[in-house]
Amino acid sequence: MSAWLRSLRSRRDVLRTGLGSAAALVGSVALGQSATHPAGHTPATPTPPVKGGAHAGHGNNLMVGKVDHARNGFDPMEVLTDWDTGQVSRLPSGQVLREYTMTALEKDIEIAPGVFFPAWTYNGRVPGPTLRCTEGDRLRITFNNHTSHPHTIHFHGVHPAEMDGVPGAGPGEIPPGGRFVYEFDAEPFGCHLYHCHATSLKRHIHKGMYGAFIVDPKGGRPPAREFVMVQNAFDTNFDGGNEVYAVNTVGFEFARRPIPIKKGELVRIYLVNILEFDLINSFHLHANFFNYYDTGTTLEPTLRIVDTIMQAQGQRGILEFTYKYPGNFMFHPHISEFTELGWMGSFQVVEPVNYAAALREAGVDAGWDRRATGGSTAGGRRA
């Protein structure tokens, strides 16, 4: 059977049965290709799709069961706000120095209940840490390769050639056991991306070696509740097409656990598309419109009052919106197939007085709330 036919068949299986039962199909394939799999893991058993759950929608094809975030070592809900601002000091010149450590690790991660993916990661998570800084900061990123394959870190932004993290420039690919220190000044401000650029590029990206790289403008942006969403997907049967789609890795996670926000507050989303194999992804917000800042390199919106944007591979942008009414509002790509294969979630918009209860319902604490509203490295809000 051709790769194209195999791809079509596996994706149809997922569509026909819902992700819950497809987990068993694709999960067993993924496990078969996995070098190691977690002790005590029990493969998912086929289960019928959920009928009319509290947050069901778009055909009630939400997943059955839960992903073990503790075993993964990261939680997509926490990834929304867990900015890594580095170890901060000052150079003799007075310039802010931010030091980060990034370690390449091979790790099986659960991307839907019972579906394990043998990932290549930065710091054991997918996406890797959200690196955050202010324009003009000196960044020093120590990269350790603790895997059996060569890797790099390629940052989008402006920097010398030898810091570009590509084969043939500077140290090129960092070999297994190797180490390199990338160092450059952060510019321009915007919503950027980093990823491994070792060959074959598509393999290193779809295996999970990427993350968001946010450079704040020196004057900051207006106060808002901020989240980072990395649109990603996984080729669980290695046929050159994706079977599970998500933001921040776990399919349907934000459908099962809607993201709490307050009615009337400004929400800002740093949106990154790191899809491999599919040319574009998109973001559609229900019952609302937003302003969009393409690449985030301007302080004025580049699109106003839109409810859907699209991003090609590697594109990023910033969305800003405010909800007028309380309630549960979906977000998803307007590519319906991606929605049905996991990339769908919702915001739980509540009156401010009900916010503490909404945080508890989402399984997050006051620290998550604080990080969401105090994330900027600019303007002295966080040094």
Ligand SMILES: [Cu+2]
């Ligand atoms: Cu790599």
